[in-house]
Structures are given as C-alpha cells and as structure tokens.
Amino acid sequence: MTSSEDRINYLDHAATTPMRSEVLEKMLPYFTEKFGNPSSLYSIAGEARYGVDEARELVAQVLGSRTSEVVFTGGGSESNNLTIKGLAARRTPASGHIVTTAIEHHAVIHPVEQLEKLGYDATYVGVDASGQVDPDEFAAAVRADTFLASVMLVNNEVGTIQDVAEISRKSKAASKKLGGNILVHTDAVQGAGKVSLKVDELGVDLMSLSGHKIYGPKGTGILYVRRGVELEPLIAGGGQERQRRSGTENVASIVGIGEALALAESERLGSRDRFDSLSNKLIEGVAERIPASSFNGSRSSRVPEIANFSFPGVEGEPVLLGLDFKGIAASSGSACSSASLEPSHVLLAMGVSPELAVGSVRISLGRETTEADIEEVLGALKSVLDQLATFPSA
Ligand SMILES: Cc1ncc(COP(=O)(O)O)c(C=O)c1O
Incomplete structure (x- = not known):
C-alpha cells in the first residue's frame, strides 16, 4: 500500500x-444490467443464473466437491447455524449429542447452547496451552447418540490450526464402534486462503465459509453439504439452493464470494x-x-x-x-x-x-x-x- x-x-x-477490486468489478454488473431473478425464464434472468452457476463452479473447484454440494448463505454465522440447527431439527423426538470444542467462534457455541436449552446434549472438548485439540480426547467424547462433531479449522483469535482430518477419522471410527454415524462439520471461515479446503482430505461432511474474511462481500457465506446429508432449512420459502436456503439469491454477492475464494486459493x-x-x-x-x-x-x-x-x-x-x-x-x-x-x-x-x-x-x-x-x-x-x-x- x-x-x-x-x-x-x-x-x-x-x-x-x-x-478486492477484481471482486468488486465482477459484482458490479449484477447490481444493474444483469439484475434478473435467477429463477425467471427470460434471458436477463439467464445471465444472473449463469453468474450464480459460475460462482458455484469456482467454489466446488476449491473444495474438491460437486457443485450440487455448495449452498450459498448469508454468512459464516448462518452456515454454522444451518449446520447445527438444521441437523438437530431432523431428529424426532428432539434429542442427541453434539461434540464441539471450547474455542469455537460464538457462531458455533451459541447455537449449540440454544439446542441445549431445548434438551439436546453437548460436550465442549478443551484444548492445550497452544490452542490445540487432542484428536483422541475429542473422539473419546463421542457417544452412541452423537450426531454431530464440529471443530474449527483455524481459530480466529490465536490462529491455531486443528488437525481436522485426524479428528474426523478418529471421531467417525469411535461413532461407528458405538453403532452411530456422526457427521463432521468444520468452521473454516478463518482457514480460507490460508490452508487447504479440500473436503475429502479434511474428511468433513459440512464446511462453513464467509465472504468478508477473504476480500469478498459481507453478509455472504457458503455451506458445503456432502451429498446425502439432509438438513432442515432455517429459511423456508421458494426452495432456492435445492430447498436448503430459500430466498431470491443475492446474485452479486454470490458472484463476489466465488471470485474471492478462487483468488484466495490461487494465491494461497x-x-x-x-x-x-x-x-x-x-x-x-x-x-x-x-x-x-x-x-x-x-x-x-x-x-x-x-x-x-x-x-x-x-x-x-x-x-x-x-x-x-x-x-x-x-x-x-x-x-x-x-x-x-x-x-x-x-x-x-x-x-x-x-x-x-x-x-x-x-x-x-x-x-x-x-x-x-x-x-x-x-x-x-x-x-x-x-x-x-x-x-x-x-
Ligand atoms: C471462525 C469464525 N466463524 C464464523 C464467523 C462468522 O462469520 P460471518 O461474520 O460471515 O457471519 C467468524 C467471523 O468473525 C469467524 O471468525
């Protein structure tokens, strides 16, 4: 500078x-001439739809996922809430256990606490003096009724990276032994552009990302949802994002977060x-x-x-x-x-x-x-x- x-x-x-100026430039036409609703049939809607599709493609490339597994949301907080509450809401009657860590962002801890008030159970696994979670200790907290393990990739206050792959492997093995089938989520908001986000290498079923931490727009996020994982939407309505997040797409911001993530990864x-x-x-x-x-x-x-x-x-x-x-x-x-x-x-x-x-x-x-x-x-x-x-x- x-x-x-x-x-x-x-x-x-x-x-x-x-x-970033490259991101802003890519977004600008979608506020004006390419303003169509991606769900409409005429050609300017097609332009908006193309913008959303292209962004989804860019995100899927960074994550090593299918495009159908990428959900655009209103930010990292929403992605975390959709994971935690969306999975919990699928359980009837409302019960079950979540394992997470004591150092998660409040956008994970507070929704888990909300679920605890509704009768769900949670364990907050501690960390060592460097902010590191022990994968064995984490996996030991998994119970037969544990349905979700959530562990952040990079901590937002101290920058410690967790061994998410190892935590996932050990937690899934522990769950399987107990007859369960847990899903693993990572809040990767602070990891984008800093560490690899390949979902298969990390062994995660869900991953949250946010636009404004990577030189993209605020109020825009991504939730990766592995094929076959069913979530109850937080926002019901027109059924956009394959029924997982209703509401007319925030096209310009979706274009922006796609570009921002692709640039962040290419320069990482x-x-x-x-x-x-x-x-x-x-x-x-x-x-x-x-x-x-x-x-x-x-x-x-x-x-x-x-x-x-x-x-x-x-x-x-x-x-x-x-x-x-x-x-x-x-x-x-x-x-x-x-x-x-x-x-x-x-x-x-x-x-x-x-x-x-x-x-x-x-x-x-x-x-x-x-x-x-x-x-x-x-x-x-x-x-x-x-x-x-x-x-x-x-
Ligand atoms: C680790 C982590 N998770 C989630 C969030 C929330 O993301 P957003 O501001 O997009 O809702 C933040 C932002 O501070 C964060 O650092």
Whole structure:
C-alpha cells in the first residue's frame, strides 16, 4: 500500500477485509444490467443464473466437491447455524449429542447452547496451552447418540490450526464402534486462503465459509453439504439452493464470494513465505521490545496471518485506543467481543489467566501488510505500553 500521511495501518484482517477490486468489478454488473431473478425464464434472468452457476463452479473447484454440494448463505454465522440447527431439527423426538470444542467462534457455541436449552446434549472438548485439540480426547467424547462433531479449522483469535482430518477419522471410527454415524462439520471461515479446503482430505461432511474474511462481500457465506446429508432449512420459502436456503439469491454477492475464494486459493501457496517472514518479524519483535509480554498460540501449527499477545498489567482496550490514535487498527479478541471486557473464552480455555486474557491484543496481517507496517506497530505498541505504565488509569 502506498504510504500517505493518513493511511491506516490496518492489522485486523481476521475481523474483516477490504474488498478486492477484481471482486468488486465482477459484482458490479449484477447490481444493474444483469439484475434478473435467477429463477425467471427470460434471458436477463439467464445471465444472473449463469453468474450464480459460475460462482458455484469456482467454489466446488476449491473444495474438491460437486457443485450440487455448495449452498450459498448469508454468512459464516448462518452456515454454522444451518449446520447445527438444521441437523438437530431432523431428529424426532428432539434429542442427541453434539461434540464441539471450547474455542469455537460464538457462531458455533451459541447455537449449540440454544439446542441445549431445548434438551439436546453437548460436550465442549478443551484444548492445550497452544490452542490445540487432542484428536483422541475429542473422539473419546463421542457417544452412541452423537450426531454431530464440529471443530474449527483455524481459530480466529490465536490462529491455531486443528488437525481436522485426524479428528474426523478418529471421531467417525469411535461413532461407528458405538453403532452411530456422526457427521463432521468444520468452521473454516478463518482457514480460507490460508490452508487447504479440500473436503475429502479434511474428511468433513459440512464446511462453513464467509465472504468478508477473504476480500469478498459481507453478509455472504457458503455451506458445503456432502451429498446425502439432509438438513432442515432455517429459511423456508421458494426452495432456492435445492430447498436448503430459500430466498431470491443475492446474485452479486454470490458472484463476489466465488471470485474471492478462487483468488484466495490461487494465491494461497505463493503467499506463505511472505506471511511467515512478516509474522516472525512481529513475534520476535514483540518478544524483544516487550519482554514481559507473552505469545498466545502455537508456534508449530498456526497460520502466520494471526498473532495474539498478552501484556501484563494492562487491559486490551486502552492499548487498542492508543494504537488507533497512532493510525493502527488491531483487535483485543474476536470482533464481536472486542467491545466487552469479558476475557476471551478462547484464551481462558488455553489456560491464560483472566488478568492476562483481558490484556490481550490480536494482530492479523493481510495482503497489503508490509515490513514497514510491522516495524510501525512494534514501535507503537512499545510506546503505548510505556505510556500506560506511566499512567495506569489512562
Ligand atoms: C471462525 C469464525 N466463524 C464464523 C464467523 C462468522 O462469520 P460471518 O461474520 O460471515 O457471519 C467468524 C467471523 O468473525 C469467524 O471468525
């Protein structure tokens, strides 16, 4: 990015990303001349239908799936809710058990909690200090009545990658032994563009994705649903998306998320070295300049785009405000909880003390982040923390 006086050093890409110009360009005609309803019969409707079909094709290529297994939704949260509630609603009478983890995004944890209130059961498997789930421990939580295992691919707060393939293999074997037949879902919202999303390699039956984390449109998501898996729709109506998500398709956004995902995947491998080098510079720089700090997460199984640090004796919020004053945007946890001072459930599950958890800062890198941006945030963090140490009540 070109440097200018008032350029924001945006380091919160795990919260959201700016739309890529290629994506916007592809979307624009669908707001105006290609405005038809894909379900109609005349030719401008055909253009819209073609746009949706083409996007579905792009997504299926990235996932290694059939196009009929790709459902467009209104975002990552909706995809998670459709999985959890859509599968639960197929069970009559309402009963059964879900295994998930203590570090899932609230878009998984809260729908599971809603089901618990209705009489379903759930187990939240813990993680080690690096945020890693033990596949054996996860599989040991599977019961005869477990119908769903849900585990995120990449954690949004600390960037730890889970061994979803191993968790799936062991959980399915455990279920089979007990006479069950569980389905495995992964919330891969933070994995897109960072790790492989091939559904067969991961061994998953359902996968959630979101447009706005990959330089695509907000309010748009994808749910991969393996052939044969039956879901009760959350939104019933005209029967779009093969009865799985009714409502006239958000054509422009569907075109946008298809393009964004294809671009993210095509650049994924080529961007690893650059992100590794930026991330190492950041982590080493923080350790060197702020020796009292601690790094939260895994050094071996992580995406380099997300790094989380705790600073003793401060709260995250004043640090963020201090950084903002210097033109740097970061986060003190997941975007939805950054307005509250509740310690992050992810950090607590990793065994971080509540005092250190409230003093945590997440820095997440993006396509335009440069070495100079990392240098800038290192200097700014040091000066903000020094200031807060001098004026603890600031
Ligand atoms: C891991 C994870 N899952 C789900 C979501 C929700 O996605 P969306 O904002 O598209 O509803 C997010 C967004 O913060 C996320 O990071």
